[in-house]
Amino acid sequence: MKTVVLYASPTREMPGGSISTKLAEKFLVEYRKNFPNAEILEFDLNKEEIGIKTLTADKLVTKEFFSEATTKKFIELLKSANHLIVSSPMINFNVPAVLKNFLDHVAVANQTFRYKYDGDGESEGLVTNLTVQILCTQGAPKGWYPFGDHVAYLKGTFEFLGMKVNQPILVDGTKTKSFGQKSVEENLSEYSNQISKAAKF
Template sequence: MAKLLGLYSSPMGLKNSISDGLLNKFLEEYKLEFPNDEIEILDLNLLDMANEPMNSENFMSFWSEEKSNQYIEKLKQADKLLISAPMINFAIPATLKNFIDRICVPGKTFSYKYNGKGTSVGLLDNLTVQVLTTQGAPEGWYQWASHTNYLVNIWKFLGASVLDPIVLAGTKVELLNKLTPEEVVNTKLEEIKKQVKLFK
């Protein structure tokens, strides 16, 4: 039996968010494929640790036991990490960035002991990660902006094995903008089923 940790990050709320809907649909298929796995889902909007950005006032206490270490332990105890993230102003949501800032700790999730040409060593090699992202614009409209690439590569940096992301793009343009959120999510159903089988 494997343990999956899932992260909601959209500020739109569960009822209105396409990215959260994408995660929910993925979980539906996942539970059919792996019915005995343990699943824990965190809504980052509801966590203090994800709603307080790093600044000069909290820098010395930012990586506390309550707001940092316990979430690092959750990641270390999990086998799989499922993340959904919409594009917000060409980047990931602030809650998800705050979460990542909290868990990127040298000596705990990566090492400064350089390996080869100045590369660090990721310490979260227990994790397999599936990234689910959405964006209003079609893929490729803004070559300089890719929240998907950032998420894929930050988890690779931390040592995780990262599967091909599922990207639901163009949600604000035709034809997807004529569909309900559920219909939009269902356009990715076959891709979801394929990735679920690989999420071992």
């Protein structure tokens, strides 16, 4: 049993810490009870080349972008793992750039998906071994921005790559007054049932 955990929050080193990271840590406490023998590989995308390196015109033309240390390493990892746990806040209506960079590195035609445009107009995902748990936060209450839904974006992208995606957990309204009146731990305890159910996969 191999489990890959991705942390994407830019607030991880702020004095108050990161709520999406604490959500993932709370999830992992339950997860470890259910899968005590799992090999858990954790990556802070703020510190990884795959999170920091952005797709630019020069890096694409020189083929520097899809490197052994990024694309090859992580596609192999994703194809050999059972579970993927992704922790991400909303930053300017979508996922943080480090997570978008990660997806740009691993969404590669004929490696993680295949076009079938000649057939029924659909594509085929090639990472069918993985089940994903999305753990997200956002400052605003859910639904405030019809044009910004990072949970739907992640779910759709992972499904496109062939992965099975469990019911995502979204801690929303982290910037609201009512959220701020309680501690992060108290706020997250409201998600305890959802977390313990989801951590069974």
